[in-house]
Amino acid sequence: MAWEFFSIIGIMAFAISGAIVAMQEEYDIFGVYLLGIVTAFGGGAVRNLLIGVPVSALWEKEMLFQIALFSMTVLFLFPNGLLKHWYRWGNFFDAIGLSAFAIQGALFAVEYNLPISAAVVAAVLTGSGGGIIRDLLAGRKPTVLKHEIYAVWAALAGLLIGFEIVTKDLYLYLLFIVITVLRILSYMYKWRLPFKSLQGSQQ
C-alpha cells in the first residue's frame, strides 16, 4: 500500500516538475510530455539497471504511465496567468518527488535483501536520477550536484530504511513528510554542506 502511494506521488510530482522545466525552456507540447515522462521514469530506470532488475519492469504498471500523462495534461491546460506564478512550485514538486522516490527506492532494495549500501545507493539514484536526466536534457547543470542540500536527504531515507529503523507504513508516511520538508527548508534557507572551492584553477 505504502509502495503504491509513493510510486504514484513520485510519478506525479516528477512528471509535473519535468513539464514545468520543459515549458521554461519553450519546448513544444511533445517536448513537455517527453521531458515529463523521462523525469518521472528516469530515476527508476537507472535504479533497476544498477540493481540488476530488468528495466522493462517499469512498463508493467501501465497505470503509472497514464497518471503521468494525466498530470501533465492538467498542467498544460492550466490557465497561463496562474501558471506564471507556478514557477516557484517547480522546486516544490521536485522535493515531493525526491522524497517519495528515495523511500520507494530504499524499500525496493530492502525487499530484494540487498545490503545497506545498496539501499542508500538505490534511494539516492531513484530520488535524484530522474531530475539529473531532466536537467541534462534541458541543458542545465544538475541541481543535485550544485545547489542546496539535496541528495543527502535521500541518503538519509536510505539509511533509516536500510537499517530497518523505519518499517511500518505509518512511519514511512511520516518519513516522507519529514524528508520533503527538510528539502524545502534546504532550498528556502539555502542550507549548504561544506564545500572546497578550486574554482579559478580550471585547466
Next chain:
Amino acid sequence: MAWEFFSIIGIMAFAISGAIVAMQEEYDIFGVYLLGIVTAFGGGAVRNLLIGVPVSALWEKEMLFQIALFSMTVLFLFPNGLLKHWYRWGNFFDAIGLSAFAIQGALFAVEYNLPISAAVVAAVLTGSGGGIIRDLLAGRKPTVLKHEIYAVWAALAGLLIGFEIVTKDLYLYLLFIVITVLRILSYMYKWRLPFKSLQGSQQ
C-alpha cells in the same frame, strides 16, 4: 527484408549525421568515428534496454558496424570544398535516420508482441535516441526537444505499425518516405506544435 533495409539506411544516415556534427565541433578523426558510432547505435541501445532485450544483441550484426565505419570514412575523405556546402545535409541525414529507425523500432515491438504503447515508445526512442546522445555529447541542446516537429513523426509511425495498419513491406517503404518528407518539411517550413512558454520565470 524490410527490416534489414531500414537498419542499414538508419545506421548509414545516423553515422553520417553524427560525423557531420563532430566535424562542426572540430573533433579529431577519432572523435568523428566515435560520435558517428554512438549516434548510429545509441537509439537501438536505449530501446533494447527499455524493452528488455540484451543491449549486447546490437553487436551480433558486425556488418552494420562495418557499414557505419565505411560511411564515415567516405565522408571524412570527401573534398572539403564540397563538404562546406554539405552542412544543410546534416538535417537531411538526420531525417532519414529518424524515419528508418522509428519504423524499425516499431516493427521490433510488434515482433515481440508488445502493446501499442510500447510500439510508440520504441519508435520514438529508436528514432530519436541516437540523436539525443549525439547532441548531449556535442554539448548541444537536443534537437528532438526544442525545434520543429520531430519525434511526433516517429510516434505516428509507431501508431500506424503498432495498430498493424501498415504491415506489408511495400507500405512500410512508403511510410518511410512519407515520414522522412514530413520531417524535412517540418524543418524547412518551421512547423511547430503548440507550446506554452514559461520563459523568464526561471528560478
Next chain:
Amino acid sequence: MAWEFFSIIGIMAFAISGAIVAMQEEYDIFGVYLLGIVTAFGGGAVRNLLIGVPVSALWEKEMLFQIALFSMTVLFLFPNGLLKHWYRWGNFFDAIGLSAFAIQGALFAVEYNLPISAAVVAAVLTGSGGGIIRDLLAGRKPTVLKHEIYAVWAALAGLLIGFEIVTKDLYLYLLFIVITVLRILSYMYKWRLPFKSLQGSQQ
C-alpha cells in the same frame, strides 16, 4: 592479480579525478563524493551494459567502493594550499585511470572470449566512459571528444590485448605505464589527430 591491480588503480585515479572536477565546479562535499563515485564506476557500468554482463556485478566487490570513498576523503582533507597547485594533477589522474581501465576492459573482453572488435570497444568505453559521464554531469564538453589524443591510446591497448600480443602480467604492467605516458605526452605537447573543421557551417 594484474586484474585487481588495474581495478584498484583505476578506481582510485578516477575517483580523485571526479572529485577534483567537482571541487573546481564548487560542488559541496556530497557532490564531490557523488561525482567521484560516478566517474570511478561509470565506465565499468557502460561496458557491462554493452557487453551483456549485469551492471549489478559492479557492486559485488565492496572493497572497491571503500577504496574510492577513502581516496576522496584523503583528497577532501588535503590542505587547501597544496590543493590549489593540484589542478595540474587532474589530467594526471585521468591518464592513469584511462590506462588502467582500458587494459582492464580489454582483459574483460578476452576473458569472455569476445571478438577483437569487442576488446577494442570495451577498452575505449571502460577507459573513457567514466570521464564522459563526469564531464556531462559537470556541464563540460567531454575531453575524450575534443582535445589531444585520448581514447586512441585506449583503443591501442584494446588491440594489443585483443590480439593476445600482450598477455603476461609483467607486460600488462609495462603496457599500463606506456599508455599512461603516451596520454600524458599527448596532453603536454598537444598531440592531435588530423581533424576536418566544419566550424562556422553550423545550421
